Amino acid sequence: MPSPAGRSAKDFFRPLAVGAPEPLREIPARPSRAIHFFDPSNPKMAAKVPQLTGTVDVLLGNLEDAVRADNKVAARESLVQIASSTSGLGGPDGSAQLWTRINSLDSPWVLDDLTRLIPAIGDKLDVVMVPKVQGAEDIAYVDRLLAQLEAKAGLDRPILVHAILETARGVANVEEICGASPRMQGLSLGPADLAADRRMKTTRVGGGHPGYLVRQDPTTTSDGVLGQERPTYQQDLWHYTIARMVDACAMHGIYPYYGPFGDISDPLACEDQFRNAFLLGCVGAWSLHPSQIEIANRVFSPSVEDIRHARRVVAALNRQGGDGTGAVMLDGKMEDDASLKQCLVLVELAEQLAAVDPKLKEIYDAIELTDE
Ligand SMILES: CC(=O)SCCNC(=O)CCNC(=O)[C@H](O)C(C)(C)COP(=O)(O)OP(=O)(O)OC[C@H]1O[C@@H](n2cnc3c(N)ncnc32)[C@H](O)[C@@H]1OP(=O)(O)O
Numbered sequence: 055m056p057s058p059a060g061r062s063a064k065d066f067f068r069p070l071a072v073g074a075p076e077p078l079r080e081i082p083a084r085p086s087r088a089i090h091f092f093d094p095s096n097p098k099m100a101a102k103v104p105q106l107t108g109t110v111d112v113l114l115g116n117l118e119d120a121v122r123a124d125n126k127v128a129a130r131e132s133l134v135q136i137a138s139s140t141s142g143l144g145g146p147d148g149s150a151q152l153w154t155r156i157n158s159l160d161s162p163w164v165l166d167d168l169t170r171l172i173p174a175i176g177d178k179l180d181v182v183m184v185p186k187v188q189g190a191e192d193i194a195y196v197d198r199l200l201a202q203l204e205a206k207a208g209l210d211r212p213i214l215v216h217a218i219l220e221t222a223r224g225v226a227n228v229e230e231i232c233g234a235s236p237r238m239q240g241l242s243l244g245p246a247d248l249a250a251d252r253r254m255k256t257t258r259v260g261g262g263h264p265g266y267l268v269r270q271d272p273t274t275t276s277d278g279v280l281g282q283e284r285p286t287y288q289q290d291l292w293h294y295t296i297a298r299m300v301d302a303c304a305m306h307g308i309y310p311y312y313g314p315f316g317d318i319s320d321p322l323a324c325e326d327q328f329r330n331a332f333l334l335g336c337v338g339a340w341s342l343h344p345s346q347i348e349i350a351n352r353v354f355s356p357s358v359e360d361i362r363h364a365r366r367v368v369a370a371l372n373r374q375g376g377d378g379t380g381a382v383m384l385d386g387k388m389e390d391d392a393s394l395k396q397c398l399v400l401v402e403l404a405e406q407l408a409a410v411d412p413k414l415k416e417i418y419d420a421i422e423l424t425d426e
C-alpha cells in the first residue's frame with residue numbers, strides 16, 4: 055500500500071535525488087531538551103550564540119514568525135555567518151545541534167531560505183523545522199527539495215525535518231505527517247498559531263488559561279443547606295493535542311516536543327507546562343529566552359529519585375529471575391515487565407543525557423541503591 059506521501063514501501067528509503075545521501079533507517083536519539091530560538095538578525099542575540107553553545111542541546115536560528123519582514127534576508131545571511139564561524143555548533147560532532155526554522159511554505163522567503171542555507175551550511179544544519187505543516191504533501195515537497203540541494207552540495211548526511219503542529223488540518227493529519235518521510239525527526243506543538251487557526255478565544259503563547267476550568271458540584275449539608283465553597287480547577291488546554299502528537303510520534307519512531315511558553319516572567323508556570331509534556335512523553339521544549347534553557351534542561355532530565363527508583367526496579371527483577379521477567383514487590387508495590395519497560399525508558403534517557411552532560415553524569419553516577 056502506498057504511504058500517505060505516495061511512496062511504496064520498497065522506495066521509502068531511496069534517496070529522492072541522484073547523489074543525495076541515503077535516508078536514515080532510524081532517527082538518532084540526540085538529546086534536545088531545549089530548542090533555543092534566536093533571531094540571527096538581532097545583533098545582541100547573535101552575539102550570545104557562542105556562549106550558549108555549551109549550555110544548550112539545540113540552537114535554532116529562527117527565520118519565521120518573530121523575525122521582522124524587513125529583516126528576513128539579514129536573518130538568513132547572519133545565520134550563514136554564525137554557522138560558519140561558531141565552533142562546536144552543528145554537525146554530527148557539534149556540542150550543540152544547529153537547527154533552523156524556515157519561513158512557511160506559502161511565504162515569499164522559503165525558497166530562498168532553503169536554496170541559500172543548504173549549499174552554504176548544509177554540513178552544519180542538523181534539522182530544518184517547517185512551520186504550519188498541513189499534511190504529508192508539505193513534507194514531500196521539502197523532502198524532495200532537500201534531496202536535490204543535498205545532492206548538488208555533495209552532502210554526505212541527510213538533513214532531518216521537524217514539523218510544527220499548529221493548524222487544525224495538521225492535527226487532523228498528524229499520523230500521516232509523522233510517517234511522510236524517513237527525514238521526519240519530530241513534531242513540536244505550536245500553541246499560538248494553533249489557537250488562532252482553531253479560532254480558540256485565547257490571546258497567549260502557550261500555557262493555561264484561568265477561564266478553562268471545572269467547578270466542583272454544589273455541596274449540601276445534612277440539613278439541606280447549600281454549601282458556599284465550590285473550588286475550581288484549571289484544566290490543560292493542550293492535553294488533547296500533546297497526547298495525539300506523542301502517540302503519532304511514538305508510532306513512527308520520531309520525537310515529540312512542547313513548543314513555546316510565552317510568559318517569560320512566569321518560570322514556575324513554564325516549568326509546569328514543560329513537566330506535563332515530559333510526563334506525557336515529550337523529549338524537550340522550546341526556549342525563547344536564555345532563562346528558559348535551565349528550566350527545560352532540568353525538567354527534561356529524569357530526576358535523581360526517578361533514576362534511583364528505576365534502577366531499583368531493574369535490579370529487583372533481575373535479582374529474582376535473572377532475565378527481568380516475572381513480578382516482585384518493591385515498597386509495597388507490584389513491579390513487572392510493564393513497569394520495568396517504563397523504568398528502562400528513564401534509565402536509557404539518563405544514559406543518553408549523561409553522555410553529553412558531564413554534570414548530570416556525575417549526579418547519576420553518584421546514585422546509590424541500598425537494596426542489595
Ligand atoms: C509563537 C512562536 O513562534 S515562538 C518562537 C518565535 N519567537 C521567538 O523566537 C522569540 C525569541 N525571544 C525574543 O525575541 C526575546 O527573548 C524577547 C523579545 C521575548 C525578550 O527580549 P528582551 O526584552 O531583550 O529580553 P531581556 O531584556 O530579558 O534579554 C536579556 C538579554 O538576553 C538577550 N536575549 C533575549 N532573548 C534571547 C534569545 N532568545 N537568545 C539569545 N539572547 C537572548 C537579550 O538580547 C538581552 O541581551 P543583553 O543582555 O546583551 O541586552
Ligand SMILES: O=CC(=O)O
Nearest residue numbers: 220244245246247
Ligand atoms: O510557532 C509556534 C506557535 O505556537 O505558533
Ligand SMILES: [Mg+2]
Nearest residue numbers: 119220244247
Ligand atoms: Mg507558529
